[in-house]
Amino acid sequence: MTALPPAFPDPSLARVYGDAFELVGNTPLVRVNRIAAGLPAEVYVKLDQHNLGGSSKDRIGINIVREAIASGDLKPGDRIIDFGAGNTAIGYALAGIATGHPVTAVAAPTLSPAKASLLRLLGADIVPGRPDVPKDDPEHWGVIAARYENEDPGTWWARQESNDTNPAAHALSTGPEIWEQTDGRVTHFVAALATGGTATGTGRYLKGRNPEVTVIGTAFDDTPVGRGENNLARAVAGEDGLEEDWSPNIDVQVLDRLELREKAEIIAFGWHVARTEGLVLGPSSILSLQVALELAAQAPEGSVVVSFSADSGRDYLQREYDPAWLRENELGHVADRVAPVGEPV
Numbered sequence: 163m164t165a166l167p168p169a170f171p172d173p174s175l176a177r178v179y180g181d182a183f184e185l186v187g188n189t190p191l192v193r194v195n196r197i198a199a200g201l202p203a204e205v206y207v208k209l210d211q212h213n214l215g216g217s218s219k220d221r222i223g224i225n226i227v228r229e230a231i232a233s234g235d236l237k238p239g240d241r242i243i244d245f246g247a248g249n250t251a252i253g254y255a256l257a258g259i260a261t262g263h264p265v266t267a268v269a270a271p272t273l274s275p276a277k278a279s280l281l282r283l284l285g286a287d288i289v290p291g292r293p294d295v296p297k298d299d300p301e302h303w304g305v306i307a308a309r310y311e312n313e314d315p316g317t318w319w320a321r322q323e324s325n326d327t328n329p330a331a332h333a334l335s336t337g338p339e340i341w342e343q344t345d346g347r348v349t350h351f352v353a354a355l356a357t358g359g360t361a362t363g364t365g366r367y368l369k370g371r372n373p374e375v376t377v378i379g380t381a382f383d384d385t386p387v388g389r390g391e392n393n394l395a396r397a398v399a400g401e402d403g404l405e406e407d408w409s410p411n412i413d414v415q416v417l418d419r420l421e422l423r424e425k426a427e428i429i430a431f432g433w434h435v436a437r438t439e440g441l442v443l444g445p446s447s448i449l450s451l452q453v454a455l456e457l458a459a460q461a462p463e464g465s466v467v468v469s470f471s472a473d474s475g476r477d478y479l480q481r482e483y484d485p486a487w488l489r490e491n492e493l494g495h496v497a498d499r500v501a502p503v504g505e506p507v
């Protein structure tokens with residue numbers, strides 16, 4: 163391991179891009195050396211915050227819109243609507259800029275002011291909706307998206323949770339990139355689950371190239387999956403005949419394992435990763451990196467573990483990476499551990 167790169171990179175390798183949208187995909191794969199020192203496996207992070215809009219969701223926003231235009235579902239001038247945590251809406255907003263479609267994001271009250279500002283800057287509208295109420299509650303964000311679509315024939319609901327062009331975006335881009343970047347040596351792929359598009363699409367592609375690749379989905383213990391409030395964990399463990407109450411884009415046939423972790427531990431680890439690797443990663447990225455490192459410790463010599471980073475920790479500087487926010491959100495014990503700068507976390 164080198165402490166610092168010996169010099170600046172070879173300038174002849176610096177790429178020129180003919181258009182901003184060429185900055186979606188082909189994101190860097192970075193080896194983590196300090197936190198993985200002494201492990202028998204190589205551990206890498208796929209840094210999808212290097213996409214144009216700052217997250218992996220540019221891939222799906224653009225692919226969903228491209229395919230909807232091609233199929234005729236999305237007609238010229240139609241408004242695109244969907245619910246989500248904000249990253250996908252940024253992807254739709256970018257796709258809307260490229261194709262001339264206005265965008266409405268149905269967002270939870272927890273949407274960060276920074277993401278809201280970015281969405282408005284990119285020309286998107288934001289309407290409030292809630293993920294934490296029953297699915298038929300008039301305030302549920304799916305009910306709100308459906309209402310907009312039903313009331314206005316010029317509005318098209320993109321449905322990232324069930325639209326198969328979401329995992330297809332990762333099968334067309336993320337998977338092939340990781341295969342190329344590891345020269346086909348990848349043995350494990352670890353990604354956080356929300357819609358499931360990343361794990362399903364990337365995992366499907368990698369297993370198509372090498373059926374021995376292990377695909378691991380991760381989730382926080384404060385999510386429905388993590389709290390065991392749906393059947394996903396049992397289905398991934400091999401139980402058949404269960405009601406499929408998980409996101410339709412999670413393919414249990416692709417997932418070999420589901421790993422759940424406590425949020426507080428992962429946040430503390432995020433501070434540690436920033437201070438040891440210089441990588442500032444979003445909480446879901448840290449969750450997968452933690453699981454990847456545990457796997458790497460057990461994996462056979464020569465294994466190549468790729469952990470997926472959907473977005474940057476810069477998006478969470480006023481949340482998980484702010485001691486005051488931690489204290490206001492019953493995570494004061496994490497703030498006490500991490501706040502004194504320079505001390506080991």
Ligand SMILES: Cc1ncc(COP(=O)(O)O)c(C=O)c1O
Nearest residue numbers: 249355356357358359360446472
């Ligand atoms: C920050 C972040 N991490 C992970 C995920 C999970 O990705 P996927 O929806 O492909 O399962 C998302 C998706 O919403 C996300 O925004």
